[in-house]
Amino acid sequence: MDRKSTSQPDKLSLVSYLAPNMFWFYEAVGAYLGGVLGVESQIVQSEYDPLADPVMLQDKLDIAFICGLPFVQLDSIVPGQLKALVAPVMGGSRYQNQAVYFSDIIVNAESNLKSFEDLAGKILCYNEPGSNSGYNLLRYRLLQGGYSSFFGKVIQSGSHQRSIRLVVDGLADCSSIDSTVLEQELRDSPELSDHLRIIESIGPCPMPPVVVSQRLSTALINALESALLQPDTELQSAMNRAQIQSYVAVQSEDYAPIGRIYDAAVRAGYQIIGSRE
Numbered sequence: 001m002d003r004k005s006t007s008q009p010d011k012l013s014l015v016s017y018l019a020p021n022m023f024w025f026y027e028a029v030g031a032y033l034g035g036v037l038g039v040e041s042q043i044v045q046s047e048y049d050p051l052a053d054p055v056m057l058q059d060k061l062d063i064a065f066i067c068g069l070p071f072v073q074l075d076s077i078v079p080g081q082l083k084a085l086v087a088p089v090m091g092g093s094r095y096q097n098q099a100v101y102f103s104d105i106i107v108n109a110e111s112n113l114k115s116f117e118d119l120a121g122k123i124l125c126y127n128e129p130g131s132n133s134g135y136n137l138l139r140y141r142l143l144q145g146g147y148s149s150f151f152g153k154v155i156q157s158g159s160h161q162r163s164i165r166l167v168v169d170g171l172a173d174c175s176s177i178d179s180t181v182l183e184q185e186l187r188d189s190p191e192l193s194d195h196l197r198i199i200e201s202i203g204p205c206p207m208p209p210v211v212v213s214q215r216l217s218t219a220l221i222n223a224l225e226s227a228l229l230q231p232d233t234e235l236q237s238a239m240n241r242a243q244i245q246s247y248v249a250v251q252s253e254d255y256a257p258i259g260r261i262y263d264a265a266v267r268a269g270y271q272i273i274g275s276r277e
Helices: 019-037 068-077 132-145 160-168 179-188 192-194 219-231 233-243 253-267
Strands: 010-015 040-045 064-065 080-090 100-108 123-126 153-154 173-179 196-206 210-211 243-249
Touching: 010 019, 010 068, 019 040, 019 064, 019 179, 019 219, 019 233, 040 068, 068 080, 068 132, 068 253, 080 219, 080 253, 100 160, 100 179, 123 132, 132 153, 132 160, 132 173, 132 196, 132 253, 160 173, 160 196, 173 179, 179 192, 192 196, 196 210, 196 219, 196 253, 210 219, 219 243
Parallel strands: 010 040, 010 064, 123 153, 123 173
Antiparallel strands: 064 210, 080 210, 080 243, 100 173, 100 196
16 A cells, blocks of 8 residues: 655654764754745654654654664564665775774773673673664674673663763673764764773774665655755755764665675574573
């Protein structure tokens, strides 16, 4: 059944499921898209897991900023509801002009932890199990290493920013952080750089996409994509501040590898602590 709307909405409804230290930028994107279309835009920072958000599950949002892992998982819950539209290309040589990011494993700079193997038996904090960078990629790293048991204790922090603070304060030994979130946090609080050290980076991995509801008309989806691929001066200024050099078009299929990584760890019975059931 064709669920597409044939008319332009009176208001664009946007939601971010990503780290709140970039919410100011998503607000700028929402305002820009509303201006391009000549409609009001409203964006919220969701407090829900996207897999349990009624707004998402009832298809009441138009645009979402979302991690690649729940985007892939949502397709099994609400098949065909969402379409990956664009993803940001970050500045910095490590990204090589591609829409990718890394999971940076951080430790306290004053610790004697130098390698991934040094983390055996240590305290890990991670943001949430729906996170690709904080959970999925780290669990796959344990699978690749063949570890049957690894971390001594695991703490769920609730956010990347909280995980960073736990490591800085010595309440956790390590965490796996989205590289773009870490870079923004260090721009916001440069004093943190003296207290952190990256001992390994996992990736690269496809950047979290901007996704749209396929309930929207094809013409509107195309207009949103075109607007983000050709930002005006004001949005480009916000992008520069966020160290985003451009948006590029992406396809939903580009995120399939994230799902395969998740499935491989589940099939092997791996848990985040590195033990297999």
